[in-house]
Amino acid sequence: MTATPSDFLLRALDAPGEPPLRPLPPVVTELLRSLEVPPRLAAHLRAVHDVAVELSDGVRDRYPDLAVDRDAVLFGAATHDIGKTLHPEELAGPGSAHEAAGRDLLLDRGFEPALARFAATHASWDDPAVTIEDLLVSTADKVWKDKRVPDLEDRLVRALAGATGREPWEEYLALDDLLSGLGADAGRRLAFQSEFPVHP
Template sequence: MTPSNSLHRALHTAGDPPLRPLPAPVAELLGSLAAPPRLAAHLRAVHDVAVRLVDWLEQHCPGLDVDRDAVLFGAATHDIGKTVHVAELSGPGSAHEEAGRELLLAHGFGPALARFAGTHASWTAPDATVEDLLVSTADKVWKNKRVPELEDLLLVRLTQASGRERWEEYLALDELLGDIGDGADHRLAFQAAFPVSG
């Protein structure tokens, strides 16, 4: 299926400031699903923030073992279930979470990647990985929403890996998330520029 003009623009328009493109397999999947253009724009915004988070982590805390590709895939697909539950693009709901996981599995993505669609809202689960925490953080801070409970869980991982004091890690993470949050208006405007339906 050929993507609509709006979906094509959501996937490929640079934005101001420019947003990174989604990984090719994700963009192709969204096209084949005739995904809502606003969803594609949202996934690009969250993916772009996830790149910034992982880039920062690699510099700031190289001792923290993070699967970069998994985080970026998770950020790029976390809401893909909204292709099935379109009403959740503009209203509350969690039906998209399991639907997204099932959709990704049905399209040949392994459980280790498909899981992010189902875990991005459940960062307090006992088996949550640092990758889960990063995808969840990207999904909040892209619009400058700060969730102290989530950030505290990430801080635990940072202090364990770095050996630095919690307050040091807090200040560093707070500065990063503040800088990312400063660009929220541009990301929100980019997303709002695209329609909910094709």
């Protein structure tokens, strides 16, 4: 029996993965199913969301007094590339049209601007208005495949050091250790994503 596009999508959303990937927030799973997103996009969003959970928990453990909206970070990671549903050519190639398109899609579906914004801001960490939540989503979107972006990490280090009063070098070492650990499973996350077609 031949697998249908729906079968691929359901597997991308539900397969345990190796290492095991956490499920997406139910509201996001429902959204992706209703949009019938490309299976590769669903797999990618799961991988980035899973890293965002680990990253957010690592930040919470080190900075228990730092106010971070963890739910917003996880939603942002789980939907950051949702605009690629409308621009599937950007699943396999470069492009930024999906950013504003993703924000608008989420707004049209009734999501609050504070949540929809991540679809547009995940590649804009140099904007003066970015929040720590934006920086965490952007970082998860890079480190899931073990890509390190010094400018982004420097911005996150400055935000963390500014919030705690600790020295930036101290926060850099702690963040580097956390990101190195997250990057260690990048190969397996990439393998999971590649199991799913862009166009079934």
